[in-house]
Amino acid sequence: MTHSEISRRSFLGHGAAGLGLLGLNSLLTPRLFAQGVVNPLHHAAKAKRIIFLYQAGGPSHLETFDHKPKLAEMHGKPMPESFTKGQQIAQLQGRPLTCYGPQHTFKRFGKSNQEMCDLFPHMGSVADDLCIVRSMYTEQINHDPAHTVMNTGSIIPGRPSMGSWIFYGLGAETQDLPGFVVLMSAGLGGQMQPIAARQWSAGQLPGKFQGVKLNSIGDAVLHVRNPHGINAALQRTSIDAINKLNRAEYSAIGDPDIQTRITQYEMAFRMQTSVPGLVDMTQEPKSVLDMYGAQPGDGSFASNCLLARRLAERGVRFIQLYHRDWDHHGAVKTGVAFKAQEVDKPTAALITDLKQRGMLDDTLIIWGGEFGRTPMSQGGDGRDHHIKGFSFVLAGGGIKPGITYGTTDELGYAAEENPVSVHDFHATMLHLLGVDHKRLAVKFQGLDVRLTGISGDVVKDILV
DSSP states (O other): OOOOOOOOOHHHHHHHHHHHHHHHHHSSSSSTTTTTOOOSSEEEEEOOOEEEEEEEOOOOOOGTTTTOOHHTTTTBOOHHHHHHTTOSSTTTTTTTOOOOOSOOOOOEEEETTTETTOOOOOHHTTTGEEEEEEEEEOSSHHHHHHHHHHSSSSSSSHHHHHHHHHHHHOOOSSSSOOEEEEEEESSSOOOOOOOOOGGEEEEEEEOOGEHHHOOOOOOSSSOOSSSSTTHHHHHHHHHHHHHHHHHHHHHOOOOOHHHHHHHHHHHHHHHHHHHHHHGGGGSOHHHHHHHHTTTSSSHHHHHHHHHHHHHHHHSEEEEEEEOOOOOSSSSSSHHHHHHHHHHHHHHHHHHHHHHHTTTTGGEEEEEEEOOOEEEEEETTTTEEESSHHHHEEEEETTTTTSSOOOEEOSSSEEESSOOOOOHHHHHHHHHHHHHTTTOOOOOHHHHHHEEETOEEEEEOGGGG
């Protein structure tokens, strides 16, 4: 048959069969696709993996990392209208706005003289490893859309999450665990807004790149162990038979969701062996458990931080720890104190542990939430949602240590010097991984979809 005699149907049929074979080969030799679509990297990478310590609910920058003595002087006085006129405010809209001073004292830590709330002495002990960005700002003022912007770079639900973009772009260094893992923990204060699973969705990317949520209490993955009477050999035979049917279906119709199904069956089989060893903390020295303040299996942020280190060691590319209960519309003073007790020690322990193991240099640690809190009081002793200025903390992975970058104004209302948007943050994160954010894109409805949309600049001043 000549080239001119090949019919459209024949071409598509042979093409689908070829893709099916390629998919099969990727399962038999998993390293074939381990590098992702950005191969080679766009430029030299400083980081290989990311651990995002996501503080869900909106931590108050004014009681954590952004000291405002002027706000303390203005406590109880009307908020100057010059700051707030025409600005978007959440639940305080249309109400009298009263300045509410910082509820805890600040002190300086380390040789770098970093200024932080004294509720965070353990993070203070690693201050010389930290970069505090005080000039973050975002677009959406309510929790779920703000999570969506922070995770996907878009206000439109259904776009790929940052973890999925990174997994898609770079692949993973593990064959036995997902490349993108999500962990969840709850705090003592009881402010438990739900975190929707779409926050770790693959969106327009193939489904195999979505995040996989592991349980923090009980079995990390439900039904990961074989039922009574089923051994690994029988399970292998069953999966081979199922995927033989899946590959036949894929060869016939070429639906990419079938490829995802094949991949997930194989991953599930490998996780039956890898996950029990991952979550078994009995081999961890007591000194390590004590450093984190971890009681394995308790579902705490501390235990999840230790689990994050173990995931990083095993080659997982993007690890996201959601810690809820930062939504302090009332009792911000006691609420932040609760949070500090839960996150200060394990955050510092994770940084110290990675540094001792020689992994901090190529692991980017991110600490922050979806937005900050208002300099104005709500209900007398709380703070409302705030998008104009808040703080992030970064460490490792090519980040310049021991510096503070950017400022908010004297009352902590708006980012003033060196403002950093969510798209700037995403562009910088990808840059550290060796990826040009403008070149990592997929076509959707005729347009290029990117994590950073049509904006975003790398914040070069915070890079080594």
